[in-house]
Structures are given as C-alpha cells and as structure tokens.
Amino acid sequence: CETAGCRRVRLLDYFGEASTPCGNCDICLAPPETYDATSAAQKALSAIYRTGQRFGAVHLIDVLRGKAGPRITRWEHDKLSVFGIGEDVDEPAWRGVFRQLVAMGFARVDHEAHGALRLTDASRPVLKGTQQVSMRRAVTRVRSTRRPLRSGSVPVADLSAADNTLLERLKAWRLTQSRTQSVPAFVILHDKTLAEIARQRPPDLTALHEIAGIGAAKLERYGAALVGIVAGRVGD
Structure with a gap:
C-alpha cells in the first residue's frame, strides 16, 4: 500500500464509497x-502539467532532477521552470x-x-497551495552535483544580515505573485535564484539576466519588479 491511510478507506474510495478508518488493518494498528x-x-x-501530461514517471523524474538527456532537450523540457527543481x-x-x-488520486x-x-x-487544491499532502516517509536527500549554467547559487547562510532582509522582501513579493497566479511559489522563482539576487543586488536588467534562473521569459515578466525591489536596498 503506497498511502499512509487506512486500507479499508482507500479500497472503498476506489469504488466511490466514503468511509471512516477501520481501526483494524495493519496501517491503522501501526501507522507508518x-x-x-x-x-x-x-x-x-x-x-506533469508543464510537460503536457504526455510523459511517464521516468521522464518526469529526469526533468525534476535536471538530467538533460537527448529526449529532454528534444522536447525543450530543459527550458521549463520545473527543470532541476527536484535535484536534491x-x-x-x-x-x-x-x-x-x-x-x-491526484x-x-x-x-x-x-x-x-x-x-x-x-x-x-494541491497546486494552488490550499491542500496539504502527507506521504509515507521514503525520501532520501542527496547532495546536489548539478552545476548552474551561469552564476552559482549561494546558500542562505552565506548572506549578510542586510542581504537576508532583502531576501525576505523578495520572498514576500514572490508569495504575492504565486497567490495572484494560483501557482506554487517555486514556479515564479526558485529560492536559490532569490538568494543570488539578494547577494549580487543587480542594478539593472542586464546584470539580473546573468543570474542563474533568470531566463528571457522571467526577465521580461519579472525583471522590472525585481530590479525595483533591489534598488530599494542598494544603499544598505
């Protein structure tokens, strides 16, 4: 059983029947x-959505982990916002x-x-961030070996106090954008991209474009706002 909930509930749900946990199956007696x-x-x-709902788990995992193989590049999935966001x-x-x-059932x-x-x-509801998802513990974190295409990412711990203040402002802006667009925050910009913006404080669009994670589409859509946020902190 892949889920962490009662087996009886899952079985009856498959047949369209609602029920409550039985309290007797192995999951109920020893919750994972x-x-x-x-x-x-x-x-x-x-x-799944960004690739057009046309691919299986193997291909999707390669996209998430940033593995730019021939099939990935042929479909230009290495240019998607989700490429490499699950490399860890x-x-x-x-x-x-x-x-x-x-x-x-998602x-x-x-x-x-x-x-x-x-x-x-x-x-x-999951994509919009209005529903929480709990899963059985099975995730093993690994150290990332993927190198960024342009400027390297920087751990938040390496930022100064002033940079962290700017980072919080950038995250607040991203949260507003994600809620407005009804998409997860990482679709707007990754944490490591925001951290690099906070560290480098690009003064213009040209400098912003040099930061990993800021492609042409992101630059056109968010560039002016990001440079504006940075400009308010440059004097710190």
Missing part, C-alpha cells in the same frame, strides 16, 4: 511515519512520490498513452 510532502507533490504535479531528491524517492500521488496513469501521467481534478 509520514512527512509533509506538499512541496514535493506540487513539484511533481507541476512537472534521489530517483527512488521521486518514484515513491509519483506512486503515492497516483494512489491518492494523478492517474493513462495506459492508452503508454503510461503517461495525467492530472485529476483532485490535484487543483
């Missing part, structure tokens, strides 16, 4: 350790995330489309 998997679920569901989670852990998303396998994963209506 769970963790807040909301962020991982949002990333996985976003990968290993492949077995991501497989577990996708299996549990299917088991919980995604389904389209067997007529060679096993492509597709979103269900139940995934919408």
Whole structure:
C-alpha cells in the first residue's frame, strides 16, 4: 500500500464509497511515519502539467532532477521552470512520490498513452497551495552535483544580515505573485535564484539576466519588479 491511510478507506474510495478508518488493518494498528510532502507533490504535479501530461514517471523524474538527456532537450523540457527543481531528491524517492500521488488520486496513469501521467481534478487544491499532502516517509536527500549554467547559487547562510532582509522582501513579493497566479511559489522563482539576487543586488536588467534562473521569459515578466525591489536596498 503506497498511502499512509487506512486500507479499508482507500479500497472503498476506489469504488466511490466514503468511509471512516477501520481501526483494524495493519496501517491503522501501526501507522507508518509520514512527512509533509506538499512541496514535493506540487513539484511533481507541476512537472506533469508543464510537460503536457504526455510523459511517464521516468521522464518526469529526469526533468525534476535536471538530467538533460537527448529526449529532454528534444522536447525543450530543459527550458521549463520545473527543470532541476527536484535535484536534491534521489530517483527512488521521486518514484515513491509519483506512486503515492497516483494512489491518492491526484494523478492517474493513462495506459492508452503508454503510461503517461495525467492530472485529476483532485490535484487543483494541491497546486494552488490550499491542500496539504502527507506521504509515507521514503525520501532520501542527496547532495546536489548539478552545476548552474551561469552564476552559482549561494546558500542562505552565506548572506549578510542586510542581504537576508532583502531576501525576505523578495520572498514576500514572490508569495504575492504565486497567490495572484494560483501557482506554487517555486514556479515564479526558485529560492536559490532569490538568494543570488539578494547577494549580487543587480542594478539593472542586464546584470539580473546573468543570474542563474533568470531566463528571457522571467526577465521580461519579472525583471522590472525585481530590479525595483533591489534598488530599494542598494544603499544598505
């Protein structure tokens, strides 16, 4: 069983019947350790959506982990906002995330489309950030070995107090954007990109474009706002 909930509830739910935990199955008697998997679920569901709901878990995991193979580049999935956002989670852990998303009804396998994963209506609250997702503990964090294409990312711990203040302002702006667009915050900009902006404090669009994670589309859409936020802190 991939889910952390009662087996009876899951079985009856499959047949469209609502029920309460039985208290007698192995899951009820010895509940597995769970963790807040909301962020991982949002990333996985976003990968399904951004790639057109046409690919299986293997391809989606490569996208999330930033593995730019021939198939990834042919479909230009290395240019998506979700490319590489899950590089800190290993492949077995991501497989577990996708299996549990299917088991919980947030995604389904389209067997007529060679096993492509597709979103269900139940995934919408998760993507919008209004529903929390708990999963069985199975994620193993690994040290990232992927090098950024341009400027390197910087740990938040390396930022000065003033830089961290700017970083909080950037995160507040990102939160507003994510709520306005009804998308997860990382779709707007990754944490490491915001941290690098806070450290480098780019004075103009040209300098901002040199930061990893700021491509042409991000620059056009958010560049003026980001430079404006930075400008308010340059004198610190």
